[in-house]
Amino acid sequence: MLGGRDVRKQIVAYLNERHKKLTRINNDPTRIYTDEASQCTRLSYYERVDPINSNSVELFQFLLTHGMRHSFENVESEYKTDNLTLVLTADTILEKELVVRMQITDSLPSSPKPQDLLYINACLYAFDKAEGILIYVRGDGKTSEFLVAKSAKMFEELIRRARVLSTLLKEKRVPIVEPSESCMTCKYYGRCYMMERKETSFSIESLFGKSKDESA
Numbered sequence: 029m030l031g032g033r034d035v036r037k038q039i040v041a042y043l044n045e046r047h048k049k050l051t052r053i054n055n056d057p058t059r060i061y062t063d064e065a066s067q068c069t070r071l072s073y074y075e076r077v078d079p080i081n082s083n084s085v086e087l088f089q090f091l092l093t094h095g096m097r098h099s100f101e102n103v104e105s106e107y108k109t110d111n112l113t114l115v116l117t118a119d120t121i122l123e124k125e126l127v128v129r130m131q132i133t134d135s136l137p138s139s140p141k142p143q144d145l146l147y148i149n150a151c152l153y154a155f156d157k158a159e160g161i162l163i164y165v166r167g168d169g170k171t172s173e174f175l176v177a178k179s180a181k182m183f184e185e186l187i188r189r190a191r192v193l194s195t196l197l198k199e200k201r202v203p204i205v206e207p208s209e210s211c212m213t214c215k216y217y218g219r220c221y222m223m224e225r226k227e228t229s230f231s232i233e234s235l236f237g238k239s240k241d242e243s244a
């Protein structure tokens with residue numbers, strides 16, 4: 029609190045407003061942004077149909093990524109297949125050959141994250157290029173880079189995920205839970221993993237044949 033005002037709450041409310049303005053609203057279920065298909069599709073569904081506000085960490089991460097992407101060319105493309113359009117952007121294309129996509133990260137990974145691989149691979153198809161480079165950037169400027177070659181199998185998987193999301197959006201059905209590490213920091217955790225806290229008489233000691241009373 030500062031001077032009787034909850035400044036933090038005001039800042040988060042302001043950031044949420046900015047987030048809404050900067051995020052492109054897309055109500056057309058036949059147009060799927062590639063990150064909606066590469067990340068958990070249940071998360072993407074909730075973000076379109078029944079979103080909840082983000083916390084300050086998520087908002088700052090979004091703004092940092094948004095700022096970084098707009099420092100580059102941010103080349104947009106669309107990939108059409110049957111009645112589905114996949115929308116995606118590359119940060120830049122070096123020498124008209126190498127697709128570049130950057131990700132801000134807390135810690136540099138030893139191998140690329142699956143959702144980032146799905147994304148950059150889709151870029152290779154949309155821009156008709158053979159290779160791309162995925163660059164992870166930490167706050168102190170340290171980076172790790174991964175060269176990615178085109179994979180038909182990965183692209184089929186991304187299209188499949190985009191189709192599933194598109195169909196479920198049309199039918200107003202929530203996609204299934206996709207358990208992963210990301211769930212631990214996801215704002216929809218409570219919706220996906222509703223838990224009831226119950227008192228239990230279980231104790232570690234009872235596993236070894238000692239009752240709670242005996243071990244006291």
Ligand code: SF4
Nearest residue numbers: 068071206211214220
């Ligand atoms: S908690 Fe996990 S399954 Fe649920 S929306 Fe978030 S990432 Fe998806």
